[in-house]
Amino acid sequence: MFDWKQDPHRRWNALTGEWVLVSPHRTQRPWQGQVEPGPAAVPPEYDPQCYLCPGNLRAGGARNPDYAHTFVFDNDFAALRPATPVERFDRGGLLIAESEPGICRVLCFSPRHNLTIAAMPPADLRKVVDAWVEQYLEIGSNPAIDYVQIFENRGAMMGTSNLHPHCQIWSNRTVPNEVLKEQASQAAWRERRGACLLCEYAELESSQRGRLVDENEDFLALVPFWAVWPFETMLVSRRHLSGIDGLSDTERNGLANILQRVTARYDRLFGVPFPYTMGFHQRPTDGAEHPEWHLHAHFYPPLLRSATVRKFMVGYEMLCAPQRDITPEDAAARLREL
Ligand SMILES: [Zn+2]
Numbered sequence: 001m002f003d004w005k006q007d008p009h010r011r012w013n014a015l016t017g018e019w020v021l022v023s024p025h026r027t028q029r030p031w032q033g034q035v036e037p038g039p040a041a042v043p044p045e046y047d048p049q050c051y052l053c054p055g056n057l058r059a060g061g062a063r064n065p066d067y068a069h070t071f072v073f074d075n076d077f078a079a080l081r082p083a084t085p086v087e088r089f090d091r092g093g094l095l096i097a098e099s100e101p102g103i104c105r106v107l108c109f110s111p112r113h114n115l116t117i118a119a120m121p122p123a124d125l126r127k128v129v130d131a132w133v134e135q136y137l138e139i140g141s142n143p144a145i146d147y148v149q150i151f152e153n154r155g156a157m158m159g160t161s162n163l164h165p166h167c168q169i170w171s172n173r174t175v176p177n178e179v180l181k182e183q184a185s186q187a188a189w190r191e192r193r194g195a196c197l198l199c200e201y202a203e204l205e206s207s208q209r210g211r212l213v214d215e216n217e218d219f220l221a222l223v224p225f226w227a228v229w230p231f232e233t234m235l236v237s238r239r240h241l242s243g244i245d246g247l248s249d250t251e252r253n254g255l256a257n258i259l260q261r262v263t264a265r266y267d268r269l270f271g272v273p274f275p276y277t278m279g280f281h282q283r284p285t286d287g288a289e290h291p292e293w294h295l296h297a298h299f300y301p302p303l304l305r306s307a308t309v310r311k312f313m314v315g316y317e318m319l320c321a322p323q324r325d326i327t328p329e330d331a332a333a334r335l336r337e338l
């Protein structure tokens with residue numbers, strides 16, 4: 001008899017149309033999941049060397065204002081620039097390139113260098129949500145910008161050496177790969193079923209409960225059925241919204257609340273500030289209505305079984321498909337019980 005909890009199988013990602021290999025029996029390998037001690041030194045509230053702290057000089061020569069809550073600026077070393085002229089290159093359909101104009105910004109969550117989302121006063125985190133909405137609307141209203149990506153990289157493991165709580169906002173002329181895949185799946189679902197893919201998915205997870213990690217009035221936090229990273233989670237709005245700009249006043253508080261609950265659970269899992277990449281997916285700002293889009297956020301954390309053991313996407317994963325050992329149901333249970 002096949003056992004979904006023990007036997008190897010693959011799961012379909014309804015959002016991307018891709019498959020992930022699940023090998024639960026491999027978790028019976030010797031377990032070394034002891035909790036590592038947290039970082040020894042408590043970081044200071046203000047760091048004179050930090051390019052994000054209030055009043056400090058940035059590498060580009062600008063000086064940060066003495067900000068009290070959030071602070072946004074154009075990235076000094078932006079990956080995309082607004083004044084890039086539109087050009088296209090095509091050599092026999094084989095070598096194709098396009099110029100890509102865009103805008104890259106940095107948003108500091110707080111003047112306090114050592115705060116995290118989990119530790120911020122809720123009223124201050126609400127100001128961060130408000131800033132995300134403002135940035136999405138402002139950058140998205142630029143006719144040259146078709147997609148606005150808000151994301152946070154946290155921790156040295158994710159390539160961020162700066163602890164200062166902040167996120168990045170990259171926006172470009174075209175809709176990027178991952179977003180296009182999810183858009184195609186959501187549009188196809190709507191076409192076929194006359195309903196929203198993530199509304200149906202959220203309802204299913206809400207009734208099954210086995211992959212739920214946390215919830216409030218406005219959002220569900222769950223380990224997706226098709227999760228690739230060991231402790232990957234997704235935040236889904238209960239109400240159908242195509243973008244963060246559709247959040248009501250109370251839903252903005254609800255988003256701040258669920259972000260705090262989920263990041264606090266992550267920090268408790270291995271007793272360390274948990275590294276992750278977090279970001280929102282929402283409707284492109286290309287002027288179309290996009291009723292197929294349902295606002296959500298992904299957390300992709302790299303840690304596997306302790307503060308020091310990370311998952312690498314190598315070998316089979318680079319050549320074939322992603323693979324995981326611990327099941328999404330087990331991962332959800334561990335996060336839920338914290
Ligand atoms: Zn700082």
Ligand SMILES: [Zn+2]
Pocket residue numbers: 196197198199200239240241293294
């Ligand atoms: Zn929906």
Ligand SMILES: [Zn+2]
Pocket residue numbers: 015182281296298
């Ligand atoms: Zn997504």
